[in-house]
Each structure stands twice: as C-alpha cells, then as structure tokens.
Amino acid sequence: MSYVRGLAVAARDAQAAIASADGATRRRLLQSMAEQLRAGQAAILAANADDLAQAAANGASKATLDRLGLDPERVQGMAEALREVAAQADPLGEVTRREVRPNGIVVERQRIPLGLVAMIYEARPNVTAEAAALCLKAGNAVLLRGGSEAARSNAAIAACLHAALRELGLPEAAVSLVADTAREHVLELLQLADLIDLAIPRGGESLIRFVAEHARVPVIKHYKGVCHLYVDRAAGIDTAIGLLIDGKASRPGVCNALETVLVHRDIAAAFLPRALAELHARGVEVRGDAVTRAFDAGALAATEDDYAAEFLDLVIAARVVDSLDEAIAHIRRHGSDHTEVIATEDPAAADAFVRAIRSSAVMVNASSRFNDGGQLGLGAEIGISTTRLHAYGPMGVESLTIERFVVRGTGQVRHPR
Amino acid sequence: MSYVRGLAVAARDAQAAIASADGATRRRLLQSMAEQLRAGQAAILAANADDLAQAAANGASKATLDRLGLDPERVQGMAEALREVAAQADPLGEVTRREVRPNGIVVERQRIPLGLVAMIYEARPNVTAEAAALCLKAGNAVLLRGGSEAARSNAAIAACLHAALRELGLPEAAVSLVADTAREHVLELLQLADLIDLAIPRGGESLIRFVAEHARVPVIKHYKGVCHLYVDRAAGIDTAIGLLIDGKASRPGVCNALETVLVHRDIAAAFLPRALAELHARGVEVRGDAVTRAFDAGALAATEDDYAAEFLDLVIAARVVDSLDEAIAHIRRHGSDHTEVIATEDPAAADAFVRAIRSSAVMVNASSRFNDGGQLGLGAEIGISTTRLHAYGPMGVESLTIERFVVRGTGQVRHPR
Numbered sequence: 001m002s003y004v005r006g007l008a009v010a011a012r013d014a015q016a017a018i019a020s021a022d023g024a025t026r027r028r029l030l031q032s033m034a035e036q037l038r039a040g041q042a043a044i045l046a047a048n049a050d051d052l053a054q055a056a057a058n059g060a061s062k063a064t065l066d067r068l069g070l071d072p073e074r075v076q077g078m079a080e081a082l083r084e085v086a087a088q089a090d091p092l093g094e095v096t097r098r099e100v101r102p103n104g105i106v107v108e109r110q111r112i113p114l115g116l117v118a119m120i121y122e123a124r125p126n127v128t129a130e131a132a133a134l135c136l137k138a139g140n141a142v143l144l145r146g147g148s149e150a151a152r153s154n155a156a157i158a159a160c161l162h163a164a165l166r167e168l169g170l171p172e173a174a175v176s177l178v179a180d181t182a183r184e185h186v187l188e189l190l191q192l193a194d195l196i197d198l199a200i201p202r203g204g205e206s207l208i209r210f211v212a213e214h215a216r217v218p219v220i221k222h223y224k225g226v227c228h229l230y231v232d233r234a235a236g237i238d239t240a241i242g243l244l245i246d247g248k249a250s251r252p253g254v255c256n257a258l259e260t261v262l263v264h265r266d267i268a269a270a271f272l273p274r275a276l277a278e279l280h281a282r283g284v285e286v287r288g289d290a291v292t293r294a295f296d297a298g299a300l301a302a303t304e305d306d307y308a309a310e311f312l313d314l315v316i317a318a319r320v321v322d323s324l325d326e327a328i329a330h331i332r333r334h335g336s337d338h339t340e341v342i343a344t345e346d347p348a349a350a351d352a353f354v355r356a357i358r359s360s361a362v363m364v365n366a367s368s369r370f371n372d373g374g375q376l377g378l379g380a381e382i383g384i385s386t387t388r389l390h391a392y393g394p395m396g397v398e399s400l401t402i403e404r405f406v407v408r409g410t411g412q413v414r415h416p417r
Numbered sequence: 418m419s420y421v422r423g424l425a426v427a428a429r430d431a432q433a434a435i436a437s438a439d440g441a442t443r444r445r446l447l448q449s450m451a452e453q454l455r456a457g458q459a460a461i462l463a464a465n466a467d468d469l470a471q472a473a474a475n476g477a478s479k480a481t482l483d484r485l486g487l488d489p490e491r492v493q494g495m496a497e498a499l500r501e502v503a504a505q506a507d508p509l510g511e512v513t514r515r516e517v518r519p520n521g522i523v524v525e526r527q528r529i530p531l532g533l534v535a536m537i538y539e540a541r542p543n544v545t546a547e548a549a550a551l552c553l554k555a556g557n558a559v560l561l562r563g564g565s566e567a568a569r570s571n572a573a574i575a576a577c578l579h580a581a582l583r584e585l586g587l588p589e590a591a592v593s594l595v596a597d598t599a600r601e602h603v604l605e606l607l608q609l610a611d612l613i614d615l616a617i618p619r620g621g622e623s624l625i626r627f628v629a630e631h632a633r634v635p636v637i638k639h640y641k642g643v644c645h646l647y648v649d650r651a652a653g654i655d656t657a658i659g660l661l662i663d664g665k666a667s668r669p670g671v672c673n674a675l676e677t678v679l680v681h682r683d684i685a686a687a688f689l690p691r692a693l694a695e696l697h698a699r700g701v702e703v704r705g706d707a708v709t710r711a712f713d714a715g716a717l718a719a720t721e722d723d724y725a726a727e728f729l730d731l732v733i734a735a736r737v738v739d740s741l742d743e744a745i746a747h748i749r750r751h752g753s754d755h756t757e758v759i760a761t762e763d764p765a766a767a768d769a770f771v772r773a774i775r776s777s778a779v780m781v782n783a784s785s786r787f788n789d790g791g792q793l794g795l796g797a798e799i800g801i802s803t804t805r806l807h808a809y810g811p812m813g814v815e816s817l818t819i820e821r822f823v824v825r826g827t828g829q830v831r832h833p834r
Binding site: 016019020099101105107112113114115193197198212213216218236238239242243245246250251332350354355356358359360361362363364365366367369370371375376377387388389390391392393394402403404405406407408409410411412413414415416417 | 516518524532615630653662664667668767771775777779780784794806808809810811820822824825828832
C-alpha cells in the first residue's frame, strides 16, 4: 500500500471511533487539544523558528513569512479558537426533520459525519489546529496536507493534537498529517475517491485550480472574491460611505473586501465627490469609467480587466450605472458569487437586488466584511464555498455533516402479502 | 462556440427567467407541461414507436426495450408525475434560519436554485419530463442528454415542454435537449465547469463510472445498492420474514432491493428454516455460509464476491453472525452506503445499529423498499445519492436548491471609524 493510501486507510478506520464518541467526549477532546497547544507552545515556537529560518533562506516572500510566523499570541489564539469550537453545540445526531407517513413509518432526517476530510493548504500553521478541531467536532477524521514551508510547525502542532487524542483514548490516526509534502503524494491523495469524502483546498487561486483540476474526490472550493457595493439612487449617503470605506480600506487583502463600487447616476453627484475624497485620504487608487472620472481628476481609466479583478490591495474599480438592472447585469458578468452589497433606503430596491443576485452572501446596508463564519454566527470556519453545492458561503461545523434518513416502523412493507 | 457550449450558455441565460418567476408561475408552468404531454400523446407515441423499431432492429435487449417503450398509460403517468411536482410547496426563497447578531445585523439562510443541472441518462423517456419538472420547480435550467435509442421520444416530449414554456412566456432554452447524442458531446459537456453547476447521471454502473471519471463539473452519483437485512436475536420472526420477502422478492431489479440477509446465531434456528422456505417458494436462489446451508440443503455456498454483489435478480446471500457488531462489521466491509435494515424488538440494539451504520437510509423494522423519494415523502425524485455530500439518499426538489446568506443591516460595518 502506498504512503498516502496507508495514511488514508488508517484515518478512515480511526473515524469510526470519533463518530461513535459522544458529544461530551468530543468536546473534552477539543478542550484537551487546546490545553496541549498551550503546554506545547515552546516546542511549537522552536519548530516554527526553524521553519521561518529555512523559508527566509529559500527567499520566501514577506507575505509567506507573515502567514508562516507564530508567536505566543498566535499560539494562544489557536488554543482559544479550539475552545470556541469545543463550546459549540454537538451537530451529530440532530434530527432536523421528522414526518409520520400514511403507512405509519416515522421518517427522520439525522445529521451524521461526512467521514474523511482532506485539507490541502499553504504555509498557515493555524489551519492545522483549526481544521482538525472542526473536523473532529463533526465526527470526521482529517488528512492534513499543509505547505512544505510549515512542515516542522505542523508536526509540532500535530504532536499536541495527538497527545489529546491519546488522553481521551481515541486513535491518533483521526488526525493524520501528510508529513512528506512531495507533490506526487497530493496528486495521489486527490485520486482516493474510495476513501476521501471531501477535499477542501485553502490558499491562493493557483493551489485551488491545481486541486480542482486533478481531483477525483469531491472538492469544495472558492477561487476569489470580486465583491461589489451598489450604491442605489435611494442610498443613505453616510451608510454608503461607511460600507465603501469598511469594505475597501479596513483589510484590502482578504476575499470579502470590495473590489468594485457601482453608483446609480441619480446619486452620483451627491455620493461620488465625498466617496472619492475618503478613498484618496486612505491611499486607495480609483479606476473609474468616464462619469466617475469627471468627478475626480486623479482617477485612472478602468479597463474591462479591472472590473473582473480581485485587487487584494488598496485599489477599487468604480462605475456609474443608469439603473438597478444595469448594476445587476454588471455583477452577473463580472462577479465571483462571493459577496455583493446594496446601500439603499428603498425596500423594493433591496428586495429586487436580493432576488436577482445569486452570490453566496447578499448584504443590504451591511458591510461585505461580514461574510465570515465568525461574523455570521457559525463560530470558526473551515473554508468558504462559492460553488452552489453542499455549502455556499462560509462553512462551519455543520457543513462537515450530512443528513441521512432514519426510518422506524413496526414491520411495514411496501407490498403487503 | 461549440454545439454543447452553445446549448449550455443558452440554458444558463434562460435560467435567470425561471429563477425570477414566482412560485405560482412555476406551478402553472408544470401544470401546463402536464397538459401539453396529454395533448401531445399521439405524437409522442408515434415517435416512440419509431425509436422502438430502430432499437429492435439494432438488437436492443428486452430490458432496454421495456425501459424505452411508452404506451398511453405511461404518458399519462408522466403527466401525473408533473402534476404532483407542480403541487409541491415552492422551495425558493424559504428562510430556513434567521439570527440577529450582537451588532444588530439580521442573518438569514435562504434557498436559491443551484443554477444549471445536466441530466445524463439512458433510454428512459420518462426521465426527460420528470427531471425537467423537478429542475424547473426549483428554479433551475436543465440540459437533458438521454440515450440515443430514445432520441425521437425525447424530442417529442421536449416539444411538449417547450410549448408550455412558450405559453408562460418563459424561454424554451430553460429545457435544452442535447439532441446530437454523439459521445464526444457528453465528454465536452462534463468539462463545462464554468456553466454547469451539477451533473446527475442516472443509469447503470458503467454510465455512472464514465461520468464520474470524466467530469470536471460536480457530480452526484449512486453506483449500486448492496442492501442488507440484519435479523437481530431479538427480532420478531413475522416482521423479519415480511421484511425479507418484501425486500428481496417484491421487485428484485431495483436498487433498494435486499442483496444479503445477516442472521444472529441465537435466532437462526427459529428464523432460517421458515425464511428459506419462503424464499424458495418465490424462486429465490440462496447463497449461504456453512451455518445457513446446514438449514437448507438447496442453498449454494456463498463466495466473498456474493457478499459484495448487487444481484438485481432473485438471488440472495445469507450469513449467520455471532453478534450485532459482527453484522455491522460485515455491512461496513461489503455495503454500498445505500440502505440497511434491522429487524429487532430491542430498542438498544436498534439504537446501536442506527448509530454504527452510516448508509443513506437506515430502517428499523421497515422495508428497504421504502428508500424512495415518494415513499419517504419527498414527492418525485431526480436521483439518489450514496455520496455524503450535498444530498445523501433520495433527492427531491429541495436537493436542487442551496442555502445562501442574506444579511440585512442599518449601515453596520466591521471596523467602525
């Protein structure tokens, strides 16, 4: 049996023990994982220092080093995230629907684990702990394949998680690290459709495209966030300005940041001069259409590519539209099904926007930055889906379960003799 | 643009009109489709007669001819199925959850359509009408690629569906038939991940493996049903006999028929002689282990392959086990995650079985034959999933939707200035 298949078989076999542990045991397991991370902090930081030195020597970018680096505060943050997941309600066994059929059989829908989840991610050691916690909370086993730059950090974190599993008498293989990060092992892992129930890639667009292109296992993915703010003719100007600045300038490098603002022609003169001044004051580069640029000599001309871009930077595209329908058509053409916002005081406009837009999150007078598992009340998130299948939007613990049918009868048959 | 991409783009564009039609309009559309099928019956039967003649000339099997053939009763049945789907509650717009967050934003989960669904199926003309109805009910467009043997029948049925779409002022392309059934078009269709949200193959295992192997679009599938009946030591004998005969003999060619019976050793002497006699009386061939055969000189010896087989015929594998755990281990090893049944009067044994089994349907004292959308209360079904992602078990209208987030605020931002 190959290296990766051996890991997957062991993890799948271990999953039965996690699934049959009761909710209190899985809660204690996650609490113990948090304690082990605190206790292991020195070892984790030492391993991380080695990873950082190696990565720096290999010429890693500042962004990579920032994602890779841990400090006591970040390790405590990981432990705290695990405690929060531990505290959530047990998703397993929940009966979501119940119906008595005319023949007397009782049909229930009940949540069970997905089974074995494979996480494929870049050099973010915190994902190792948080993904494991979310998977275990939902009764799953997890295969963790993090970036090679974080190999030592991930091994140190996994050692803490394994200590907690041992403490609870549960099999360590329920959290299995793919320690050999050679690319051929990822390719093989993505073929194990008989063992792996779901693969979740987390990282840049190229990683996600690689996984999507090579996977025979089901994949839930999220390529990018080209998020729009539409400022309706009936928008409150202060509200619209607040949504624009929060959406673009509070953290431009994340997927729920705004990339394009669309402004109704009737409100352009009232909104744009102030909006553009606020953006410039925060160092945001504006790339606009001719109407926008008439309000702002400093704005560059927007190209078609700008309207499809995820800038991940202090840059925003702007366009003045003649109607709500034109805004919707623009979003349909250029959007990424992530997050779209309308600023309006007109309930009919808000309803029309919500009906017509089919992104994973639609916000009425609320910031795009709220499209986040924590902000939307899911607790931690294992990823975000912009694919309309299984989950759409941030994925919490519940997204790591599936509903099955349980039928209870008293001997009913379909064709009585 | 290629033939298939052209069809998919037109269907995707038409989907917006279906999604924005209100529930009453979509209901009238399905009722009109049923009426058009009744009105078009003569044309459909004439086309079907041509298909049958061609298939017979090509040496098609009796089973294929049976699935392909239509008569007035079957056409009326299709129309009736459409009326039943029409009568179901509108799944769109339903708010499944609602929460007010501490900052005052209101977070709703709301059902929206998946988008564009591709059905890939064999020579079953009824699927053309029923899949279209289920997809449209849930606000989706559908690409229909049926077997080439049914090409004329499918075109005649699609003409009726298009007449209904025209009557309601909706775009015909919402139901798009891939009339050119050349295999390269299916292969291309399965690559259109930018246009197709879900592919559902329906047919034999080889069709489903072909789709799963070549698809870059998401696929929900169901390979086979190796369904088990476990007769617990505390089973009611009459109940167990009833479940066995209904499960194996009422319709052996379907996926929710039983393939294996597992019998607790303590009840074997009370159960097996009568069970085996009842099976033989219905012409069922038994392939058993040594203990089973000791009760029945007529039984053949079961091989390992027999325990993994979907016989789809009047054949059943039998085995005597020492415990509930041994039954569960057998099912884990040989099952297909479809349907498993326990006959027992012991609530603790029932609970242990339900907890340990992770198939899409688990039945306690109820027949495996109830694993069917209609029987479980879903109305019609578009397929069945044995993959633990998105849907698990029979898939009704609701399985053709996804929940997204709608957030309503009064200007809330994540980082107030």
